[in-house]
Amino acid sequence: xxxxxxxxxxxxxxxxxxxxxxxxxxxxxxxxxxxxxxxxxxxxxxxxxxxxxxxxxxxxxxxxxxxxxxxxxxxxxxxxxxxxxxxxxxxxxxxxxxxxxxxxxxxxxxxxxxxxxxxxxxxxxxxxxxxxxx
Numbered sequence: 001x002x003x004x005x006x007x008x009x010x011x012x013x014x015x016x017x018x019x020x021x022x023x024x025x026x027x028x029x030x031x032x033x034x035x036x037x038x039x040x041x042x043x044x045x046x047x048x049x050x051x052x053x054x055x056x057x058x059x060x061x062x063x064x065x066x067x068x069x070x071x072x073x074x075x076x077x078x079x080x081x082x083x084x085x086x087x088x089x090x091x092x093x094x095x096x097x098x099x100x101x102x103x104x105x106x107x108x109x110x111x112x113x114x115x116x117x118x119x120x121x122x123x124x125x126x127x128x129x130x131x132x133x134x
Contacts, residue, residue: 001031009059024050031056036068046070065104066097073102 017024024037035052049069055061073082086096092105
């Protein structure tokens with residue numbers, strides 16, 4: 001369960017998401033809270049679903065960011081996958097998440113541990129929030 005302080009912080013985060021990233025929503029506000037939404041970018045023709053599970057000690061630790069759809073991300077040429085690279089400096093990915101989904105690095109804009117103040121900086125696929133303020 002979230003403490004009162006955490007619930008207050010989550011309410012602020014949700015208002016920021018509604019205002020600046022309306023394609024992103026909060027889910028399961030009790031214990032396994034996560035944020036999910038659709039992103040795309042200028043270099044891609046496909047939408048990607050991003051999931052941000054909030055750690056139990058949020059906001060004191062940085063949330064992880066996963067691409068959950070499509071589950072398999074193909075590299076140029078279609079033979080290899082970003083998933084098979086796991087941690088990759090070139091693709092700005094970290095160790096794979098649950099079920100092998102890709103975890104991406106992201107650039108913080110604003111407060112360091114605020115999901116609502118993140119811009120997804122993922123040069124490997126050129127993804128940004130659909131309705132980003134940045």
